[in-house]
Every structure is written in C-alpha cells, then in structure tokens.
Amino acid sequence: MQLALFIVFGALALGGALNLLLQRHPIHSALSLVVVMMSLAVLYWSLGAEFLAAAQVIVYSGAIMVLFVFVIMLLNAGKEEHTQGSRVAYSVGFPGAAAIFCLLSFVFLSERGALQSSNIGGDLSSAVDNIAQVSATLFTRQLLPFEVTSILILVAIVGAVVLARREQ
Amino acid sequence: MSHLNEFEIFLLLSALKVAVVLVVLLLGVAYTVLLERKLLAHMQNRWGPSRVGPFGLLQPLVDGAKSFLKEDMNPLAVERPLFILAPIIALGCALISMSVVPFGAVTRVQGVDLFQVANVNIGLLVILGVTSIGVYGITLSGWSSNNKYSLLGSLRSTAQVISYELALGLSLVGVVLRAQSLNLRVIVDSQAARGILSWNIFGGFQIVAFFIYLMAAFAETNRAPFDLPEAENELVAGYHTEYSSMKFAMFFMAEYANMITVSCVATLLFLGGSTSVFGHLFDGFLNTPVWNALFPVCWFVAKVFCFLALYIWVRGTLPRFRYDQLMSFGWKFLLPLAMANIIVTSFILAVRG
DSSP states (O other): OHHHHHHHHHHHHHHHHHHHHHOSSHHHHHHHHHHHHHHHHHHHHHTTOHHHHHHIIIIIIIIIHHHHHHHHHHHTOOOOOOOOOOHHIIIIIHHHHHHHHHHHHHHHHHTHHHHHHSOTTGGGTOSSOHHHHHHHHHHTTTHHHHHHHHHHHHHHHHHHHHHHHOOO | OTTSOHHHHHHHHHHHHHHHHHHHHHHHHHHHHHHHHHHHHHHTTOOOSOSSSGGGTTHHHHHHHHHHHSOOOOOTTSOHHHHHHHHHHHHHHHHHGGGGOOOSSOOEETTEETTOSOOOTTHHHHHHHHHHHHHHHHHHHHHHTTOHHHHHHHHHHHHHHHHHHHHHHHHHHHHHHHHTOSOHHHHHHTTOTTGGGGSTTTTTOOHHHHHHHHHHHHHHTTOTTSOGGGOHHHHTTGGGTTOOHHHHHHHHHHHHHHHHHHHHHHHHHHSOTTSOTTTTTTTTTTOOHHHHHHHHHHHHHHHHHHHHHHHHHHHHHOOOOOHHHHHHIIIIIIHHHHHHHHHHHHHHHHHHO
C-alpha cells in the first residue's frame, strides 16, 4: 500500500515539477507547483508525518500558493516569451542539476545501512500521537530555534506593513 | 460473508459508506436549498416554492433536472482547461471535507466503524486543509472566465476567504486545547459527560470562540452578510457569471455543501456532536443496539439542521457589509479576539491542570 502510494504520488510530483518548467503561462506553472506540494504532502503522510502533511497543505498549497496565483492574476501576467535561453543557464544549469543529483544519490547510497534500519512509517501504527511528539520536541528541545523563527517571521510582517504604508 | 477476508470486507464496507454518505450529502444539499427558499419566503410573508409536489417538496429534483437539460455554453475567450477544472475543484473540496466527520457514536460492524468514513488523528486539520484548497475553485473560475466582473468577484472572494481563514483556524484552537486532540471523535467525546452543560459553547466557556467561528464561517462560505463576491448590483453574479448549466449547478452545490460542512464542524466542536443534549440521563431508555446506533445520528442531524436554520435566518435579517468594513472586521476585531481567547483559555487550563 505504502509502495503504491509512493509510486503514484512520486510520479505525480515529478510530472508536476516537469510541467512547472515546461508551461509558458505563469498560472499554469503555479498550479503545477500546487500539484507538486500536494503530492509531497501525501508522501509525508505515507511516511507517518501526518502533521507535516497537513501543514504542507494548509500553509503552502492553501495560503502561499493562493497568494502567488492571486498576484499573478492581479498583475495579469501574460505568456512568457520563448527565447533561445542564456548561455549561462545551459552551461551552469545542466551540470549543476547533474551534480546535485549525483551528490544526493551518493549520500543515500552510502547511508543505505542507516536508512534501512530506521523505522520509516512506524509512527502510523503507534499509539502516541504524531502531533504530540512534534509539539513536545518543538517546545522543549527546539524551543530557542522555534522562538527565533517566530521573531524572524514577526520582523518580516512588520517590514511588509512598513513598506505597504510608506507614503508616495 | 465468510468467504471474504478482512481486507475485502473493509474495502466493501468503506465503498458502501462513501456511497451512502455521498448520496445523503447531495440530497441534503438539494433540500437545504429548498429549506432556504421556504424559510426566506415565510420570513418575507410569501409562500416560496409550492407547486411541485406537496408543499413544493419535489422542487429540488425539478431544479436538478432543469440544470442538466440546459445548454452548456462555453464562451469563446475562456481559458478552457481551467474553466472546466474550477467547478470540479470547488465541488470536490466541498464534498471531501465530509469524509472525516463522525455522524454518530462508534458502531462497529465487522471491525468497520459505520458512522464515519475515515477516522484520522488530524481530522480537524484535514477539514481546514481541504477548505483552503477549495479557494482555488473560486480563484480560477474568475480568472479563466476572462470577464472583469468574474475576476473582481473572485478576487474579492479569495481575499475574503484567506483573511477569514485565520480567524476561523484560531477560533478552533481553544476547543483543541480543551480536548487535547485534533481527532474529531476525541473532541466530541470530551463534551459527552453532562450533556448540554459540558458542550464547549457552555461548559467549556468557548462561547467567544463560537461567536468568532460563526462570523468567520459566514465569510468563508460567502454567505450573507458577507456575500460580497456575489453582490449582484455591483458584479452581475460574481465569479460564476460565465458559467451555465451543470457547471453553474456545481458551484451552487459547492456553496450549500460548504454550508453543511461548516454546520457539521460547528456541531462537532461546539455543540457536542452526536451526543445527547441530556447527557447520560436517559441511557436506560429503549436500550436496543439499533436504537443506540441511530439515536446519536438523529441528534447530530438535528443540531446541524438548527445551525443551517440560523444561517438562513441571518441571511434573511442582516444587510450586506461594505468591503472595507468586512476586511477591518476580520483583521482588526475577529483576529485579535481569537488570539485573546487562545491566551485566556490556555492560561486557565494551565492554572487548573
């Protein structure tokens, strides 16, 4: 069951990511990104991280991407021009992507032993709530990073308000 | 069913549950429309639909047939795939939320719970997530219609929904804090002890949260007094101006299905879900298995029905807000109030526990 979910939604995520790159209209690209995020949420859930999955859907696909789509609609952005592409993108992009792919494969393959012994998806059947575990970690051991992140977001909000209120 | 193994029984019963819930929900949607027309009519000293069937009871079926038989027009300038996708997203999301709602007490047949399609630990978050995806239906319909009124309507609606989503989500935190869980069954059970006295709205002192939820829910479902996206004197019909026939009907059904979902969530979180108003006072009365299974469902339906009636009553009573009033009400009043409610609730819980 878990394997079937992984194959279906992994393929969907990859397809969405490719479509994101290939589509010429910004709205279509943004919607492909939504598909990628939703598929990732399902993958998280199948791994037992149900809270992460819900947060992914609510925060990323439900709030941030809606805002993206909203801005694209307001700006009425048209189709992008098809250029030959800059030489930098070709000469750096493809090798860079290949290098990242090789690096990740190397890490996963060399850490195979450690990954195999870890109980992925084991939390699904456990009696302890996933959310209880996440929040206990977040508010005890990770309290400082958590608070610092909150303050960072607060600063960003205040900055946005200042920018929006500035008189022309 | 001896020749079927456990998994097959589970699959079969689950499919059956989904089918039954879907049919009941769609019928509920149809008859909510009729209920609204009838109640509004009586509030305005009219009869409402009264020609088809006794008391106009067959009106929803005729309306459905009419939507099916009308010509399905696709304007030339629309963005085709998204234009068709938008009503599907809207209706799909409105129906999916229902899958985590527990309609009655735990009643197991062959190990499968009859009155809930899926019992997940994060049921409340699933509902919030699906609701937030439903916004895409409205956003895309306005944009893909290629019509300025549709676009303005959908921009208004999207801005309104994502603004009120915050107050809505925060108003539920107090209830979650009291129940210590996001599982809807656990939340319902936490209010079951003493009937109406232990409901979150009274015994839990979440009446402020209920007020915030009520306001935010009206805005979330684009209903009066927050129905600016469809303000017909400014925007023709808002985001579904260009839609006809069944595609329009899908938006229409989505609106009413959302109303039912919101009523279900209010019932579960604030009004004790499927538990009896009298608590365990009449537990010995008619103590048969069938009665014990069906009685909670009746309570649930009755509570949802009352909430829907409140919805319609408000629509028949209050005038529409102005757009800036709507926004400042949401951001400057409901949101701080919801935060204050969370702080007070968690403080009291910390002192008591």
